[in-house]
Amino acid sequence: MSNQTIGFSGSSRRPSTGGSPKSAINETIRVVCRLRPSLPMDAPKVSSPRDGVGAATFITPESMGMGGASSYESFVSNFTPEGNLTYSKNWGEEVKSFKYSGCVGPEVDQEELYSKQIKDIVSGVMDGYHGTILAYGQTGSGKTYTMKGEGDASAGVIPRSLRDMFELASESVDDITFSISYLQIYCEVIYDMLDTSSRKVLSIREKDNRLYVENLTEVPVKSVESCLELIKEGDMKRATASTLLNAQSSRSHAALLVTVTRRKKADKAGKATACVSNLVMVDLAGSERAKQSGAKFQQFEELKAINLSLSALGNCVSALAADKTHVPYRDSKLTRLLQHTLGGNSRTAMVVCVRPGNDDAGETYSTLMFAMRASNVKVLAKVNTVLDYEKLYKDLQLNLDGSGDDVHRMELEVVNLKIELEKAKEATQVAENQRGALGKRLEMSERGFQASLAAAGGEDNGDLVEAIEGVSEKWQQEVEAIQQEYVKEIEALKMKHDQNLKAYKAAANSANFDTEEAGFELERAQKGHLETLENVTSLTEKLREVEKENSGRIAELLDELNAKILLIEELQGGREKTEKAHNKKIMELVMRLEELEEVQQSQKADMVSRDAVLEMETLFSDTVEKLMHRVNQLEGKAKENREVEQIGNKHVDQKIQQSRQKNSDPHAMALLAQMEKNAGGVGVRVEPGRLRARNGRKQAF
Numbered sequence: 175m176s177n178q179t180i181g182f183s184g185s186s187r188r189p190s191t192g193g194s195p196k197s198a199i200n201e202t203i204r205v206v207c208r209l210r211p212s213l214p215m216d217a218p219k220v221s222s223p224r225d226g227v228g229a230a231t232f233i234t235p236e237s238m239g240m241g242g243a244s245s246y247e248s249f250v251s252n253f254t255p256e257g258n259l260t261y262s263k264n265w266g267e268e269v270k271s272f273k274y275s276g277c278v279g280p281e282v283d284q285e286e287l288y289s290k291q292i293k294d295i296v297s298g299v300m301d302g303y304h305g306t307i308l309a310y311g312q313t314g315s316g317k318t319y320t321m322k323g324e325g326d327a328s329a330g331v332i333p334r335s336l337r338d339m340f341e342l343a344s345e346s347v348d349d350i351t352f353s354i355s356y357l358q359i360y361c362e363v364i365y366d367m368l369d370t371s372s373r374k375v376l377s378i379r380e381k382d383n384r385l386y387v388e389n390l391t392e393v394p395v396k397s398v399e400s401c402l403e404l405i406k407e408g409d410m411k412r413a414t415a416s417t418l419l420n421a422q423s424s425r426s427h428a429a430l431l432v433t434v435t436r437r438k439k440a441d442k443a444g445k446a447t448a449c450v451s452n453l454v455m456v457d458l459a460g461s462e463r464a465k466q467s468g469a470k471f472q473q474f475e476e477l478k479a480i481n482l483s484l485s486a487l488g489n490c491v492s493a494l495a496a497d498k499t500h501v502p503y504r505d506s507k508l509t510r511l512l513q514h515t516l517g518g519n520s521r522t523a524m525v526v527c528v529r530p531g532n533d534d535a536g537e538t539y540s541t542l543m544f545a546m547r548a549s550n551v552k553v554l555a556k557v558n559t560v561l562d563y564e565k566l567y568k569d570l571q572l573n574l575d576g577s578g579d580d581v582h583r584m585e586l587e588v589v590n591l592k593i594e595l596e597k598a599k600e601a602t603q604v605a606e607n608q609r610g611a612l613g614k615r616l617e618m619s620e621r622g623f624q625a626s627l628a629a630a631g632g633e634d635n636g637d638l639v640e641a642i643e644g645v646s647e648k649w650q651q652e653v654e655a656i657q658q659e660y661v662k663e664i665e666a667l668k669m670k671h672d673q674n675l676k677a678y679k680a681a682a683n684s685a686n687f688d689t690e691e692a693g694f695e696l697e698r699a700q701k702g703h704l705e706t707l708e709n710v711t712s713l714t715e716k717l718r719e720v721e722k723e724n725s726g727r728i729a730e731l732l733d734e735l736n737a738k739i740l741l742i743e744e745l746q747g748g749r750e751k752t753e754k755a756h757n758k759k760i761m762e763l764v765m766r767l768e769e770l771e772e773v774q775q776s777q778k779a780d781m782v783s784r785d786a787v788l789e790m791e792t793l794f795s796d797t798v799e800k801l802m803h804r805v806n807q808l809e810g811k812a813k814e815n816r817e818v819e820q821i822g823n824k825h826v827d828q829k830i831q832q833s834r835q836k837n838s839d840p841h842a843m844a845l846l847a848q849m850e851k852n853a854g855g856v857g858v859r860v861e862p863g864r865l866r867a868r869n870g871r872k873q874a875f
């Protein structure tokens with residue numbers, strides 16, 4: 175198992191509306207609406223007074239004859255395999271039409287769905303195109319069933335795709351290898367499902383216009399079974415994760431990434447290429463409303479994250495469908511991960527799953543609307559070919575090895591030819607020698623013959639001379655025949671020698687040429703390797719620098735983290751104290767409340783009735799009114815008294831004045847004495863001018 179960085183689906187270039195590159199596929203996202211059958215869990219729920227028995231929001235062949243569906247508030251009233259779907263709202267008053275790539279009802283099985291809607295995208299992946307299959311829909315609508323399936327008979331898209339891919343690979347002459355990665359996005363955090371050792375959190379990175387999930391585990395696989403086993407292990411981990419994180423299957427998005435590397439043989443120009451393509455299969459989390467799901471606490475947080483990512487997906491789909499320049503991919507991890515898939519370089523199919531329960535009508539409608547938008551998104555998929563450096567290197571090595579063999583073979587041939595040439599030379603020499611010897615013998619014979627002829631003497635010996643001349647002639651002829659034979663033999667040897675020489679020269683030339691070619695090739699390869707090596711070295715250096723930077727940054731981050739942990743601990747300590755104080759306060763308040771309740775309870779017994787209170791209130795206000803009336807009366811009286819007193823005072827003052835002037839009025843004196851007495855004091859002298867003020871105040875009440 176290797177732990178490395180791998181890419182998700184190539185370039186994010188948006189498809190242009192103009193001409194497309196050769197072998198590029200210009201199409202839209204293929205949207206297939208799948209209506210799942212009614213299950214016991216969709217037991218009839220009464221959703222309106224007019225809907226007494228409903229269990230399906232769409233008409234199925236089974237429900238068709240029962241006449242129930244058309245009485246529902248909202249329902250799928252018709253659909254065709256060609257993808258036409260009609261949705262009726264308000265008991266059929268409003269009708270909305272949708273058009274998808276296909277529409278499959280409950281009667282369509284996994285095999286039919288796969289072979290008609292998905293298979294060609296999978297085989298496209300084997301030809302070098304990226305492919306993406308998504309399952310979207312409300313919780314319980316059949317996404318996992320569609321993607322994974324149940325058992326062999328109901329196997330879903332994932333096992334069927336893997337089977338097809340391995341089968342195609344076994345039939346191909348090319349060298350095809352597979353690897354898989356498996357991840358989940360839970361509450362906006364990416365987890366590696368194939369890393370059994372840790373629960374590391376992964377990040378999405380971008381480099382050279384290529385998105386990748388950093389450090390995501392990529393496992394080379396050799397069979398469908400090993401893939402399924404790894405997925406099972408991942409799912410088990412997911413189940414474990416669900417206890418740790420409270421994540422259930424529907425709470426996270428699960429994505430399986432299959433990378434296919436197809437190596438082709440080098441062409442005549444010696445260029446070896448490889449296609450590296452991805453098949454991404456995503457089981458999205460279920461869309462649902464908090465109210466509907468009754469989510470609380472952690473579940474609510476999950477739901478928030480799911481809805482955030484699904485609505486981000488919806489926003490991206492809307493922006494792409496409307497051909498907007500800005501697509502908000504960065505709004506969620508899901509959309510960032512699918513950036514190159516949606517509207518980019520990947521053939522994409524989306525199976526939109528719909529539940530039949532009539533309580534789901536609202537969700538069904540928004541699912542259908544989302545699907546409609548998705549079906550307008552354009553994609554431009556192209557074959558993803560790269561230079562296969564590994565193969566190129568291996569092939570060159572093999573070629574060089576082969577050239578070496580050829581040179582060696584030719585060298586041997588040359589050596590053999592040289593030996594034969596030497597032999598031919600020797601044979602020629604022998605023949606020359608023999609010819610020389612024969613010539614000498616002939617000369618000697620000639621001389622002997624002439625001598626014999628002279629000794630035989632003249633015409634008398636005519637018969638003998640004739641006989642000798644005949645022998646001589648015969649001898650001469652024999653010698654000539656032998657000579658000719660030798661000449662022929664020498665010529666043949668010469669010819670063979672010349673031929674050998676020619677072959678030797680040709681072999682030597684060809685060997686030289688091949689050696690030269692091989693030398694050039696080697697030089698080119700060495701140059702290429704050198705460049706690659708230089709690139710690798712500079713990349714390694716960069717990597718080291720980045721690692722160095724990262725380790726510095728990581729150290730800083732760790733320090734920060736430690737500081738934050740300390741802070742959190744302190745805060746927690748403080749919070750605990752505050753909590754304790756709060757708890758104490760709450761306890762006190764609770765006790766106080768209890769006391770009050772007790773008091774209230776005891777007061778309740780003494781409490782008068784509401785009528786009695788009203789009566790008392792009326793009595794009280796009557797009394798107050800009367801008192802106010804009385805006060806007003808008294809104030810009027812007092813005012814009158816004050817006026818009378820003023821007049822009286824004035825009169826008394828005049829009288830006192832007069833009597834003082836006269837100093838003999840006994841009546842005035844008596845009055846004065848009386849007044850002084852009333853003023854209350856022994857030794858108090860009442861002056862006539864001041865008497866009014868003191869008395870005036872007293873008389874006010």
Ligand SMILES: Nc1ncnc2c1ncn2[C@@H]1O[C@H](COP(=O)(O)OP(=O)(O)OP(=O)(O)O)[C@@H](O)[C@H]1O
Nearest residue numbers: 210211312313314315316317318319423424459460
């Ligand atoms: N086409 C179908 N035929 C038969 N049964 C189906 C079909 N689709 C779904 N089901 C059944 O419906 C139930 C819910 O399906 P499934 O678990 O796939 O839903 P889901 O959308 O993945 O839910 P979640 O979002 O919670 O993961 C399962 O019991 C499944 O077997």
